[in-house]
Amino acid sequence: MKDKEDDALLAQVAALLDSPEHVGHPLHDALQRLYLHHCDQQVQVQRLIDISDRYQSLAMEARQVTEQRYQRALRRQRKLSRISDGYQALMHERNQALHQASTHDPLTGLPNRRLIIERLEEFVRQRRRFTLTLLDIDHFKRINDCHGHDVGDRLLVAITQTLSATLRDYDLCARWGGEEFLLLLADTDRNEARSIVERLRSCLAAVTLRAGDQTISVTVSAGLSQHRPGDPHQTTLMRADQALLKAKRAGRDRSLSDSI
Numbered sequence: 469m470k471d472k473e474d475d476a477l478l479a480q481v482a483a484l485l486d487s488p489e490h491v492g493h494p495l496h497d498a499l500q501r502l503y504l505h506h507c508d509q510q511v512q513v514q515r516l517i518d519i520s521d522r523y524q525s526l527a528m529e530a531r532q533v534t535e536q537r538y539q540r541a542l543r544r545q546r547k548l549s550r551i552s553d554g555y556q557a558l559m560h561e562r563n564q565a566l567h568q569a570s571t572h573d574p575l576t577g578l579p580n581r582r583l584i585i586e587r588l589e590e591f592v593r594q595r596r597r598f599t600l601t602l603l604d605i606d607h608f609k610r611i612n613d614c615h616g617h618d619v620g621d622r623l624l625v626a627i628t629q630t631l632s633a634t635l636r637d638y639d640l641c642a643r644w645g646g647e648e649f650l651l652l653l654a655d656t657d658r659n660e661a662r663s664i665v666e667r668l669r670s671c672l673a674a675v676t677l678r679a680g681d682q683t684i685s686v687t688v689s690a691g692l693s694q695h696r697p698g699d700p701h702q703t704t705l706m707r708a709d710q711a712l713l714k715a716k717r718a719g720r721d722r723s724l725s726d727s728i
């Protein structure tokens with residue numbers, strides 16, 4: 469509205485200046501200069517407005533481009549984070565699987581030699597009281613020979629389940645060798661250990677396995693040794709092994725303690 473009024477006023481002034489009857493009027497020159505000056509100012513103002521408009525649209529474009537780049541970078545970052553999280557979870561899983569494989573026996577799932585030796589070293593370092601028991605299935609070779617290796621494996625698993633179910637939570641049972649298990653009976657002296665092992669032996673003697681039309685059961689022999697403070701764990705192990713040998717030689721199906 470204002471622009472229209474301005475345009476109308478300017479047109480009116482231009483018409484007055486062009487009109488022959490006003491030529492020579494004392495205000496004609498001053499009004500003409502004022503008119504031209506105004507027109508010139510108007511052109512400059514319009515130029516400034518154009519520049520400002522261009523600048524604003526450039527700034528807006530730049531802002532949009534920056535925003536788009538930021539959103540793209542954000543999406544890329546989130547994707548990388550998801551990949552990294554997945555990768556870390558996978559690494560964690562693999563590490564756990566590796567750790568499990570390096571410390572446990574694959575057939576029975578029991579701790580292996582490496583793990584129980586670590587625990588033994590810890591017990592010795594902490595000067596804890598413990599008794600070691602080496603437990604060996606009697607005539608296990610015959611099971612394999614008569615019924616096959618698979619039946620032998622199943623029997624090992626069944627024995628393991630009974631061992632794990634019968635032992636106390638704070639004891640440790642490891643698969644020491646083929647048909648040999650090492651028990652770390654924590655905070656236990658030889659007498660307590662002996663009664664635990666006898667209870668264990670009768671539970672193990674009750675384990676049965678069907679193989680074809682036959683029912684298989686086994687007996688176990690055990691050698692015990694109470695750890696003596698100051699001894700390395702190897703010495704206690706050696707004594708338990710000797711006691712086991714004696715139990716085997718004495719006819720199997722029994723437990724013997726080392727001679728003090």
Ligand SMILES: Nc1nc2c(ncn2[C@@H]2O[C@H](COP(=O)(O)OP(=O)(O)OP(=O)(O)O)[C@@H](O)[C@H]2O)c(=O)[nH]1
Pocket residue numbers: 575604605606607608609610612616617618619620621624645646647716720
């Ligand atoms: N099925 C099976 N058999 C195994 C495994 N590891 C070792 N053995 C077998 O265990 C048997 C051990 O035999 P021996 O050392 O002669 O002992 P044994 O027959 O138990 O005799 P004693 O210990 O003297 O009573 C061998 O036949 C080995 O092949 C296993 O993981 N699975």
